Amino acid sequence: LAKTTQPISMDSYEGQEVNITCSHNNIATNDYITWYQQFPSQGPRFIIQGYKTKVTNEVASLFIPADRKSSTLSLPRVSLSDTAVYYCLVGGSNAGKSTFGDGTTLTVKP
């Protein structure tokens, strides 16, 4: 399984756009990139997933360059409720064996 590297923590202010980058140099051809959000004492929640280029849904965008060795989760206009830990996962079709790193703790300030 591809190893991922993310910043340990990030700070932002309400209303700003936040970009969290994940490095995955050993990503395999069949691997997808998935991001999860976790609040304290809760299970992780799926945010977005992609294979290449750009994916957008109602809560976030995911940018993946052509070499796929990194990806960036973009959260538009964050609010205090976006304070959470964000995990980047890289893996194949069996998500149930996913390897989580320690994630990025995002703190949104008023």
Add this chain to the structure above:
Amino acid sequence: ETGVTQSPTHLIKTRGQQVTLRCSSQSGHNTVSWYQQALGQGPQFIFQYYREEENGRGNFPPRFSGLQFPNYSSELNVNALELDDSALYLCAGAVANTRELFFGEGSRLTVL
């Protein structure tokens, strides 16, 4: 709402005891995975069950065992509890060969 529920939400055990944690997933989730999450760390994969058989295990000893039942429920059993077993235990359901996990809220185990 993920459709995955876990019980109990909190429990306290003493070293050497045994514990059973339960998970109920939604219809269609034919795989269930269990994760251990220590404070301040990311979830660590324990094992996955598919069609009631273990289908992969992480770096956990045999005293961690599981069961999956036909009604989309499952159990995680831990024998001979150690202090380091104190953690949040997460259950995740999924459809086989898909890439999205649906997590429960977890069971917080404290071993004294």
